[in-house]
Amino acid sequence: MNRRTVLAVVVGAALLVPGCTGTGGSTKGADAAAPTDPSKVTGTIKVLTVRTDLVQDGTLKKYAAEFSKTYPKVKVEFEGITDYEAEVKIRMNTENYGDVLLIPAVIKKSDYPRFFASLGTQEERAKKYRFTDFTAVDGKVYGQSPVAVSPGFVYNKRIWKEAGVTEWPTTPAEFVADLKAIKAKTDAIPYYTNFSAGWPLSQWTQVDGAVTCDPKATDKLAEGDPWAKGADLRVGDQLLYDIVHEGLIEKDPTTSNWEESKPRTAKGEIATQWLGTWAIVQFQDAAKKAGVNPDDIGFMPFPAQTGGKFCATIAPDYNQAVNVHSPHKEAARAWIDWFTDKSGYVEDNLALSPLKDAPLPSVLKPYEDQGVKFIELDDAQGAKVKQIDNESEVGLYAPEYRQKLVDLARGARKGSLDDFLADLSKRWTDTRKNLGS
Numbered sequence: 023m024n025r026r027t028v029l030a031v032v033v034g035a036a037l038l039v040p041g042c043t044g045t046g047g048s049t050k051g052a053d054a055a056a057p058t059d060p061s062k063v064t065g066t067i068k069v070l071t072v073r074t075d076l077v078q079d080g081t082l083k084k085y086a087a088e089f090s091k092t093y094p095k096v097k098v099e100f101e102g103i104t105d106y107e108a109e110v111k112i113r114m115n116t117e118n119y120g121d122v123l124l125i126p127a128v129i130k131k132s133d134y135p136r137f138f139a140s141l142g143t144q145e146e147r148a149k150k151y152r153f154t155d156f157t158a159v160d161g162k163v164y165g166q167s168p169v170a171v172s173p174g175f176v177y178n179k180r181i182w183k184e185a186g187v188t189e190w191p192t193t194p195a196e197f198v199a200d201l202k203a204i205k206a207k208t209d210a211i212p213y214y215t216n217f218s219a220g221w222p223l224s225q226w227t228q229v230d231g232a233v234t235c236d237p238k239a240t241d242k243l244a245e246g247d248p249w250a251k252g253a254d255l256r257v258g259d260q261l262l263y264d265i266v267h268e269g270l271i272e273k274d275p276t277t278s279n280w281e282e283s284k285p286r287t288a289k290g291e292i293a294t295q296w297l298g299t300w301a302i303v304q305f306q307d308a309a310k311k312a313g314v315n316p317d318d319i320g321f322m323p324f325p326a327q328t329g330g331k332f333c334a335t336i337a338p339d340y341n342q343a344v345n346v347h348s349p350h351k352e353a354a355r356a357w358i359d360w361f362t363d364k365s366g367y368v369e370d371n372l373a374l375s376p377l378k379d380a381p382l383p384s385v386l387k388p389y390e391d392q393g394v395k396f397i398e399l400d401d402a403q404g405a406k407v408k409q410i411d412n413e414s415e416v417g418l419y420a421p422e423y424r425q426k427l428v429d430l431a432r433g434a435r436k437g438s439l440d441d442f443l444a445d446l447s448k449r450w451t452d453t454r455k456n457l458g459s
Contacts, residue, residue: 051139051162053142054140056142056355056356057356060092061095063095066096066350067122069082069120069121072102072103078102086098089361092364098357101120110124111126111128117345117347119345121348122343122348124341125157125342125343131157134159134165135159135346137345137346138344138345139344139345141165141343143161143163144161147163151378152377152378153338156401165341165342166343166359166362166376167362167376170336170337170339171338171373172334172374173225173228173296173324173335174298175296175321176294176319177319178287178290178293178318179317181208182200182293184208185208185293190322190325192325201268201293205269211293213270213293213295214278214292214294214295215278215428216283217278218275218277219278219279222295222296223425223428225296226262226424227419229254231333232334232335233257233258233326234328237398239254240402240404243410249444257326260439263430263431266428266431271428284305284308285308288308302385320388321388323389331394332394334394334396334397335397336398362376372385413457423446427442
C-alpha cells in the first residue's frame, strides 16, 4: 500500500467493532521506560507498518541502520501490512502483534492499557509533544505519532494560474467559481473525487474545525448537530455537492484511480484534490517521475476565513505504540523515541512535526506567508463521537456517506441534499440523545 494513512482512519475512524476481545494485558497495563544507556538495550523487535512502499524500497531499513548506530544491540525488523486495520485487529486477539505497532482505530481508547505499554505521563510528555490527549488514559500516554497532518487541497499551481486564479479563494462560492474558470480556460479536470478508492472522500470530514476555526469542533459533534446551518460539516458537504452538481469533476467517478491521480495532477490533467499534507510529497515524487516540475504542486486551506484568516486543523497521524506483551519493551520504546525525534522521517515526508518547538516544513511556507492559523482539535470527546457515529451508522469516517452524496449530486441517486443531510442529522441527534449526551 502506498502512503494512504489518511486522517479519516487516524483521527476518527468509525468503530467497526465495539473493541477487540483479545487476551490483552492486565487492566492496569505496564510501562515501557525510556532507556538511559543505549549500549545496554538489546533484542530483536518487529515493527508493524502501513508503509509497505517503504518496506519494499528499503527506506525503512536505512532508518534502522541509522538507529543501530545509537542502539547497536537492537535489531529492527519491519512488516508492511496492506489491510492493516483488519489484519492487526485479528492479531490482537493473541499476544503476537509485533513489538511496535500503529494503534488500530478499532481499539477502544479505554482498552489501551490492556494492549499497549505506557510511554509516560501526559503531564510530562505534553511539555515536548503535541496531541498527547489522543492516546492518554488516566493520565498516561500510550502512543506517539511521528508526524502531524493537516487537511487541505493539493492543487496544480500552474493550472490554477492558467485559469487566471492567483489568490486562494476565501469562500466556498469563490472556490466553485475558480473551478469553473479552470474548466473554461484549461483542459484539466477541475476537481477529482477519487470516488472509486472511497477513502479520499472520507477526508472531507476533516473540514471540521477549519471552517469556523474552532478547536472545540469535536465537542460540538458530540453535543450537537453536525449538519445544522453553518456547521462545519454542512459547509463542507455543501461545497462537495456543489462541485459535483456543477459538473466540475471527472467524467465517470466510478472509474477514478487513486494511483493514477498523482501523476495526472502533477502533469496538470487534474487541477485539485482534497487530501492532506501527507500527500504533498507523493504528488511531488510523481511529478519528478513524470519529468515535470514538482514545484507545481501546491497546498491550500479550506476556503473559509475567521477574522480575515484561514484556519487549518492539525492532528496526529497513526500513533506508534509498544505491545504490552513485548519482551523487549525498552528496545521498542527506544525505536519510537528515536523515530519521532531523530530519524528525519518528518523532513523526508515534508510533514508537520509533533514536536512543539519544530518549524513548519518548507512546503507550507505559503501558509506562513498568508498567516494561516493552525489549531489543534481538542480530542476530549473523541471517543463519544466515535460511539455516536458507530451506533447511528452515519459513517462520518467511512467512504459510503460521501459516495452517496456524490451520487446524489451527479444524478445517480434520487433525492435532495437537504433531505439527505436532514436524515443524517436525525440519526445522529437521536443516537446522541439515546446515549444521554
